[in-house]
Amino acid sequence: MPRMAQFILTLIVGLALLTWAASGVVQTTAREWFERDVSSRAQLVLVGASQSLANAWYGDPKDIEKQLTDLARDERVMGAAACDADLNPRSSTPGFPEEFSCWAVGSRVRAADPNEYDVGRFQEWSTIANLPTGRLHVSASPVTSQGQDLGFVILLHDLSYIERREAQARTFLLVAFGFLAVMALGVPMFVARWARYGWSAELRSMLRGGGKQKREFQPILSDVRELVGRMANDREDMPGQWTAERLKQTLNRHLHGEKVMIVANREPYIHQRTSDGKIEVQHPASGLVTALEPVMRACSGVWIAHGNGSADRETVDRNDHVRVPPGEESYHIRRVWLTEEEEKGYYYGFSNEGLWPLCHVAHTRPIFRTEDWRHYQVVNQRFADTVCSEVDSDDPIVLVQDYHFALAPAMIRKRLPSATVIMFWHIPWPNAERMGICPWRNELLDGLLGSSIVGYHTQFHCNNFLDSIDRYLETRIDREQTAVVMRGHRTLVRPYPIALEWPVHWVETADSPKECRAQVWRDLGLKPNALLGVGVDRLDYTKGVEERLLAVELLLERHPQFRGIFSFAQLAAPSRTKIERYQNLNQVVEDLAARINQRFGHDGYQPIILLRSHHEPPEVFRFYRAADVCYVSSLHDGMNLVAKEFVAARTDLKGVLVLSEFTGAARELTEALIVNPYDLEASSNALAAALTMPAEEQLDRMRSMRSLLGQFNVYRWAGKMLVDAARLRNQERVAGRLSTRPTLGSKG
Template sequence: MASEAARKVLREFEKNGQSVDAALVTWSPETLRKILTEDLPEAQVIVVSNREPYIHNMKDDGVELVVPASGLVSALEPITRACSGTWIAYGGGTADRQMVDEDDRVQVPPGNPSYTLRRVWLTEEEYQGYYLGFANEGLWPLCHIAFTRPIFRASDWEAYEAVNRKFADTVVAEARNERPIVLVQDYHFALLPRMIRERLPEAIVITFWHIPWPNSEVFSICPWRERILDGLLGSSIIGFHTQFHANNFTESVDRFLESRIERADAAISYGGQTTLVHAYPISIEWPAELLATLPDVDASRTSLRERFGLKADVKLCVGVERLDYTKGILDRFQALEELFIRYPEWVGKLVLLQIAAPSRGTLPAYKQLHDECHRYAEELNQRYGSKGYKPVVMVAEHHSQEQVYEIYRAADICMVTSLHDGMNLVAKEFVAARDDEQGVLMLSTFAGASRELLEALIVNPYDPAMMSEALLQALTMTPEEQRQRMRPMREMVRDNNVYRWAGSMLMDAARLRKRSELDRVTTNAERSANANVDNVVSLVERRRMAAGLR
């Protein structure tokens, strides 16, 4: 009976593995729900991230709801809605405490709740040490290799460890049973998977690292490198945007921990547990509903030019990101100046609109970058500007998703010049916004998106001469070539959407769970067989003893 049950589980495992092929499925919220219902029945999905998807802030006229402009949030929010899950995050809004119930929960989205947001409270000291300190002055520059020296303090590490444990306590408190599926997000929680594993050994923990992973030599800089690797290997699955970053992680483990690397299976055996290490390129939710509410391309262009006082005949190049030293904003300005030096006929005919949302402004490196960007923009405007014309328009403000997409639709060129990036969703958002199949994407070779958006103009942001030539190519590209490049990129983003990203991880989780069930059935069968043998041996021994006594 036991062996027959094992064969049945194996047949189900094989059947599901064949029937759900990521390359052939049309990915949607319904697809995710089907995977959960059929392959992970009764599974509770818990998402853990530092940033929350909805923030409540106090205003003079009441409470304001803010949806943060975050690639992580925009990717995970539709997933959590589709799974009716629980999202655990730091509650940093000034009115966040007033909006939760007695269990620190609030149902979201407002007006049409579909999942639970569980807020975690941190002291100012915890936030400073864990988030601004270890995560963003230590791990962020370490992993991005952006020539900004990482800063590691023992006090920051202690805060980081304490906050990870606080989140682990919250995961355990929110888990309805011993077997949740926990999606741990990003570099803020490197220790969390191990902490969850110690208390919920049957949980499936999927950790996704949204930023690059450096080579082992760079990673060795971190004083707590072994602890971080040990923490992450508490995961059932670790995901990265690209295979290159997954390989770097595996090499770091191989160098610093006693482990067995199973390269053919993309797995690491460590401490009696196996962890899968895979690449899952993240994407966006295809914005069909959003685009339907926006003005068309011509109207968007007219509106934006009126807003910023741009002449109708100038070409518009845009950059949209947080003000961060990894994004290559200064290098973008340098490429623009190089173009003007090489091809002065473009002075007066091209404007770079740089949207740079303020970010981590209390950290010295970000303050310095803010000042450098504004100073360089002003220098370019003084050097190449004239009455009624400024070549650089710098806007250091947050923009809503609707405003950002309107900017994309108005642009002739979008520059994504990251010095190092995990994926970069701005590139995919720009492509999705262009339902007119026009516009040119200039994309850094050091952004993960360059592995997928092959029809973009791929550039090296450290080479201003090469970037200026690519900028000239973009400015003079015919509408037909723009269409030939944009069409396949739009197909790629539409088909490889955020639901495929999440669904691929959930399918792997389902396979792990079925494999665990198979192992359990096999183990029970072996125990039963051994017990039968023991019983037979015991019976024979008793009979022999009885015969001897006679």
Template sequence: MLALVVLLALTLLAIPPSRLLMEQWANADVLSRSRLIFGSVQGPVRRALADGDDERLASILAGVAEDDRVLAVGLCDAGGTMRGATSMMPPDFSCDSAARSEAESFSHIVQDGRHVFVATFPVSTPAGNAYLAVLNDLSYIAERTWQIQIYVVATLLGFGLVIGGAGAVLIFYLLKRWAESLRQAVENARRGKRLPAGRDMSGIERQIALLFKEIEATRGRSETAEVKWSPQSLHDLLATTLPDAEIIIVSNREPYIHNRRNGAIELQTPASGLVSALEPVMRACGGTWIAHGSGSADRDMVDAQDRLAVPPSDPAYRLRRVWVSEEEQNGYYYGLANEGLWPLCHIAFVRPAFREEDWRFYRTINQRFADAVAAEATTPDPIVLVQDYHFALAPRMIRKLLPEATIITFWHIPWPNAETFGICPWKEEILDGLLGSSIIGFHTQFHCNNFFDTVDRFIESRIDRETAAVTLAGHETLIRPYPISIEWPPAALKGQLPVEACRRAVRERFGLAPSACIAVGIERFDYTKGILDRMHSIDVLLTLHPEWRGRFTFIQVAAPTRSKLASYSRLQDEALALADEINARHGQDGHQPIRLVVRHHEPPEVFELFRAADLCIVSSLHDGMNLVAKEFVAARDDEQGVLILSTFAGASRELTEALIVNPYDARSMAEALNAALLMPADEQQERMHLMRQQVREQNVYRWAGRMLLDAARIRQRRRVLALAGSAL
């Protein structure tokens, strides 16, 4: 293309000089011809004038005009009168216009749109000088000039095509040789083939060989059936496939919160599935976790750069806190994120609210966190793990600040269908922000498919479903399902008493009989968790099966959350009222079938409840994964207990041995509860054994490892392409 442009420019530049050259040649030719004409007729003209023979003069002039290029010939006498002229002499030609001088003269005139060359020659007579005017038609010059230009252009184009063709053949030959050498280098590296003796490996071959060693190491670790995913294997994976890679996590929730209570600073681990999943990964990988410092004593615990080493007892990574004002928190977190995106993505029939002011705060906070990533990064190409719907705009913002970063965004909640997502006024901006990622991860393939459909409807991009990728403005983003999980073995399981001791402790704490059957639910107070629905199912259970009255207790632990939002505070009030109503209807002799405990429980307390329970109820109305279900399974090292799991939780795709229920159908849930309470111990063991095997093998280290392996492949492919480009 460049050669064609250069050739065209040269051709255009050649046209004016060729035209000028032609005009100069034509003028010289006409001038020479005019002098020849005058030289041949000046004697006869002089004699005809001396003899006064006008007839002979006219014959002489007519003979001259027979030349095709002579337009007309005229003779002006000494008095300025046209003595004779041929028939084509322009009527407005005047002898006064002829040059008057003692020597020949030349001029150009335009006659009827035609260019005419006028040559005037003095003819001496006894009465004084007469003037012979020869008018030459120059129209043939334009035609010849055009022909010359065509010839010049054709010659240059032909020359250019010949040169271009020869160059193309040469380039094709060189590219073919380069491609063959590159293919051979890749093949040698893939097979581990040694080079012939005496031949040194080239730079590109050496680098390709190193890359293949990394890839094979990656494949060996990820595809070996016997691999056991653990903190050590994840650490080894990073050392092998991502040596010296810098890991940065971005999330709204921080893994450790410092609050001031009764004059002292108290450390709290939040009840968050995101923290439960990522904190073990960071302990294994190290790096930096950037999060909102929300605790009342958080500022007191950081250094001058707002950082602190965590966990406090055994520091393994760095926590960088970002500060958000109360006004910003109300708009960004409570507003756009939790009154807008949260209900938009969950099918729980709560209307999302979108306000322009909330959107402005959301953009501001996303940019603040992106700036924090750039400030914390010590390398130009860190691996940045952006977490959840709070930071949909951050990937694009980070990409602008760190173009070489590998950005993995994980969406922890469901992704709705395209029609539902179309409700959001800023859908295009959110999709564009997410597509700044290198990889976008969801819990299930279903959510990936919904995302593809949404992008297809609202963004002009190229979607390749075969490779599961979206290309926007030349940047490719991979879309992958990564089912999240928990650490194995769970840290909270360490130090737990035997199951029987946990059963005794919990029954004593709640004043229950040793033989009482216990069901537990562990949630945040959130309308998507189906807390009211499970309580209704217990009401139905005790109505249909009154034999369980006094023998069955449901302990619901619910940590308050987002209490500033009306829908959340209303849910808590409704839950308390419903529990009182059911207890009044089915309670007897001081026994309450529902115990609602509204406070945060630390992980060891939660695991004690899990180990003491006969069954666990997870009745989410809509959930991305739900790690409570997996934590219950992990807690039951006695392989007893029954999990009742909503079909609308992502975990139901993996924990298929649970009793899968529709939380909207209270009667069927009640029957599932009854079946769980009556399930024999050997069936419980068989189901729990399979679920524990699933959680053990598909643990959080495998979840993180799969994402990091994909990140490693992206970086390796980028290096190969860079090598190929440098070789060219």
């Protein structure tokens, strides 16, 4: 029950009880007062008439009757009678009640022992009598002459008027208390509402920043601000419901809508000139681009990247800018130009022959060359200088992406000390012992510690990074807060598992799964009863493409029922083809596919369909929506967004994901069939289980994984980093203000 209703009910009950008690008191008091009044009046009347009655006592009885009639003229007097000393009636008014005869009253008027006295045989007497007709006041008074009692006079007063007056008093009392009740309820409620309205209006004005800050409101304002802050923090931490619009609001609320800058080697849109001379826009096969491009569409800003498309120079303005996406143009790409020698040393050499195999446990020996390291330094400095040329404030927000720019955070920090630099390392971080292989490990670690935040996909990689810092640099490590302090600068180390936009743009524009299946079946020449598996990767030795094809071979060997029915389509985008290890991998995969096809293929049936070319997202998602199973067999991967893309594509809740346990995605998509890709027998059995899995089980697994992807999407990923960055900025600003305050005892 609301408090107001409780208050009103309590007040009404209290007033009712008070009215009931008061009416009883008033009724009793009024009755006693009226009865005393009647008794006094009767005595005065009788005393006043005593002498005239005595004079007429022995005369004509009519004279006595006349005097009695005069006594009864008052409307409240019901009757009067005169009795002699022997209790015989002398006279009475008409209709005098027989119940009050001379004998009946005389016994009460007579003195207790009259024989002891010569006079005064009668005494004053009165009583209240209840008759069927109502209550009467009966009084008797002696009539004396010369000290001798002649008799007595009886006077009857009708008391019904008292009851009428009691009723009137009771009615008045009820009306009065009713009025008081209404006033007691109405006036306080009106005053309370008026006061609350004024109080609320004043408080709202102060909460909006207007009006005078009254002292009495300060405790409330403090509590409200604290609550709002807590709610805002809880909302940022709350999973689900993250959208592009919410990310914009988060940026505006926490970072005042400041421009976001991304530094990445890969650009999200590449302009290539085709063989017929036209310029086409390509989307690179990159998990980094898949994740970050929706964030830039939501937040706008500048994406600084290496321009390596054959038509990239032709499509930029004089400031090397181009607005993207085509047709939407919500942000800029700032292209940075590298010479062929710089690209070879920085990208192919140090980044992908050195750091890439160093960070991935895929049994490829890292190669470190001094010349490559010099180019790596030069290119990092060029990108840092480009950031500084693009900023419009001294504290910009810069998101540095991946292992290509390990030195850039410290370089940016040197030029822009107040900048918020978030470094996200998209690949695994090796353990401290393995990190020691790199001749320039200290420089790399020092460069990364120029960041405000260093992010990884998993806590395991965060721990490896902290262990490397602990082993090779002189710093203070806060293990509880997972932060590193070096030369007075504090760097947070946090896990931020990367994700996809939700819903995925390419899924919303794709055909239905049924139509996609029909198109893929037609393009690949598959039989109507065929089953299709799909793998989507850059052609990279860390992706386990060889192990994947070998697992398919073992599946067909151990489970002959799938021969002639099951085909595996491997979409393999050529990657880093200038590196010998990748050239060899390309040939190995081609030879392996040919051998399996020769062994099990027949009559137009190919178990391995190797599609080695760049595939645009619409085509990739067409395969996702058509396939019965997707196999991600990475030997070591930071996250692997292919697994998440496949789940996101399956709006029909069909299909099965077979996922390597050596991916970050395996920690989240636990409803997938998790395998060790090195264990070919277990992997082939998982493929067989996937191809025979009941539709109901597929639905349950897919629904659970899709729910997780919807909650933990890329907008939440970016929002969490930006919110953490905003909190760090605020802490640094407060610390800066405190450090500038004079200490106790200082002058000035």
